[in-house]
Amino acid sequence: MDTTLAPPAPSSKPAAAAPVVAAPPATLLFVDDEPAILSALRRLLRPLGHRVLLAESGAEALEILEKEPVDLVMSDMRMPQMDGAQLLQIVRQRWPDAMRLLLTGYADISSTIAAINQGEIHRYISKPWDDQELLLSLREALDRHRLAHENRILQKVTAEQYDQLQTANAKLDEMNRQLEGNNAQLEKRVASRTAELSQVNDMLGAAYQQLQTNFMLSIKVFAGLLELREGSLPGFSEKVGSLSQRLALKLGLSESQRTDCYAAGLLCEIGKIGLPDRMLRKAFSAMDDEERKRYCRHPLMAEAALMPLNDLRSVSRLVRQHQERVDGRGYPDGLSGDDVPIQAQLIGLAATYEGLMAGRLAEKRYTPEEAQEAIIKASGSHYSPALVDAFKKVMADAVAQEPPMREVKVNELAPGMVMGRDLISPRGTLLLSKGYMFDAAVIRTLNELVRREGLNVSFFVRTDMPKSASTAVAA
Structure with missing residues (x-):
């Protein structure tokens, strides 16, 4: 029972991942005090067309960042003078838009956790790495970098539109103050403007609700x-x-x-x-x-x-x-x-x-x-x-x-019967949905399938026999 539900926590080792599709060209900075590792990374990235910068220390990496716009920084954890966690914490403070990855051995897991908390590392990669998994991690980080950039642009546009709306509201308020004390016709115009503002507020509320819905979607x-x-x-x-x-x-x-x-x-x-x-x-x-x-x-x-x-x-x-x-x-x-x-x-x-x-x-x-x-x-x-x-x-x-239902075999099915539960295949695929109403053609097909494949399938059908039911089938 204990092993089935939740076994004790073990450690893991890297393994091969699926082939990686190249991301759009970007500027990548790799930091490691071992030149051989930097050369290996350069060779690995060369077919993808990215601009690759190399540094053998944290200080050298900071000098490059001062001069070059960089999309992603990946640093080794263990380096003299300045380790990877310290370097990436500085990168977070001074170049927060750059994606930050940490290359670390399993023995450094405690330091890695601290690096994640202090430098807000987007991901860490265990050494020795698998080439395909490393490429996949880099692509995912660059995709996030691109999405974050697009999101900042969208937020800027939204802020500008909001400022324009605030300016329009301020103008309307000024008009309302000028119209105070005028005749009934002017009061009617004030009421009309107020109604417009209320409509705008309703639209803003609906837009916010739509944002929340889209976020959950x-x-x-x-x-x-x-x-x-x-x-x-x-x-x-x-x-x-x-x-x-x-x-x-x-x-x-x-x-x-x-x-x-x-x-x-x-x-x-x-x-x-x-x-x-x-x-x-x-x-x-x-x-x-x-x-x-x-x-x-x-x-x-x-x-x-x-x-x-x-x-x-x-x-x-x-x-x-x-x-x-x-x-x-x-x-x-x-x-x-x-x-x-x-x-x-x-x-x-x-x-x-x-x-x-x-x-x-x-x-x-x-x-x-x-x-x-x-x-x-x-x-x-x-x-x-x-x-x-x-x-x-x-x-x-x-x-x-649940509606009242009974269990039947395929040879007991009759047109007009309605599924009371989803029918799931042994692989977890939805075969017939709850509420499906059987007809003669589907029953013949099911009988042939069960006989040909030697399946032992049960169907839970409703006994209250509703007059209307969905006939949608998921295969």
């Missing part, structure tokens, strides 16, 4: 990127986010906390984007020791990916902590008791519950009932009893809201 798109990978499960992140939000509501958390829980649930898998497809296809219990060590670093990788986004700082912290356990046997930091925030616990619970049913943690897929029993048994070890009580209530609410 961007998070969903970001979370959905991982589900495009082979071995990923469509809709898994949304299920974890939705259950996290319901648990937060049942625990009486504030609206902002519920929003953070939902966002963290959507993004809790994002650290796996650097894992190879073969690991995504494996259940945790089927991995070897090296694979488990690498897998258990995904909360750290997720936090590093989300940290540069100011609006997601609290969310990134929850994602880092969602695999911690109240008994102290979680990862990556081994927190225990009240040091594990209830928001992080509920995200971990939601991810474990959905992961058990999806076959991600064990080689067999748990039924909803088996998954619920596993969660309940973890009360006091993995999760606080109050959270498990809230989970049981949420599950009871879900059962109460």
Whole structure:
């Protein structure tokens, strides 16, 4: 039980990543006191067309930065006089727009964490590096640099438009003061202007709400990127986010906390984007020791990916902590008791519950009932009893809201029957959606498929037989 739900935290080793597509040309500065490493980096980057600058010390790097506009600085951690953490902290203070990466060995992990906190390092790369993973990290950093630049331009344009609007409002206010004391016709014009201002304010409020909606939509798109990978499960992140939000509501958390829980649930898998497809296809219990060590670093990788986004700082912290356990046997930091925030616990619970049913943690897929029993048994070890009580209530609410249904085999299907639950393939693909109404043609196709493939498939159909239902099919 303990191994299935959340194993103790191990270390990881770098492995090969997917091929990297070249980013647009940029100016890169590499800092290392070993000329051989600088030469290797220059050779690696030469085919991509980037402008590469090299420095053998922190002081030499600062001299280059004084003279040259640089998009990205990557420094080795261990250097004499000025180490990589000190250099990148100065870069953050004097050239904050430059992306900052740290090249470090596993033994420097404590110094790396301090560097991330002090120099706001966007990412660290372990030595020895894998060429493709290094190129991928550089491309991602340059993409962020470009997006940040575009965002600054957009903010400048927005600020200018806001100033123009403020100027227009000031002019309207002056007109209102001049119209005071005039006849009824002038008062009518004042009222008209006031109505215009109210409309503008309403538009600004609607625009702000739209920005918030678009921000959450961007998070969903970001979370959905991982589900495009082979071995990923469509809709898994949304299920974890939705259950996290319901648990937060049942625990009486504030609206902002519920929003953070939902966002963290959507993004809790994002650290796996650097894992190879073969690991995504494996259940945790089927991995070897090296694979488990690498897998258990995904909360750290997720936090590093989300940290540069100011609006997601609290969310990134929850994602880092969602695999911690109240008994102290979680990862990556081994927190225990009240040091594990209830928001992080509920995200971990939601991810474990959905992961058990999806076959991600064990080689067999748990039924909803088996998954619920596993969660309940973890009360006091993995999760606080109050959270498990809230989970049981949420599950009871879900059962109460389900329509009456019965389980049938394919040869029992009849036209007009309606699906009461989603039908998911063994690989996690949605085959038939809840609310789908069967017709004769689809029933014939399903009978042929089951007979040809030798499948043992059950369908949960509604017994209240609603008159209207969706006929949408997802394949």
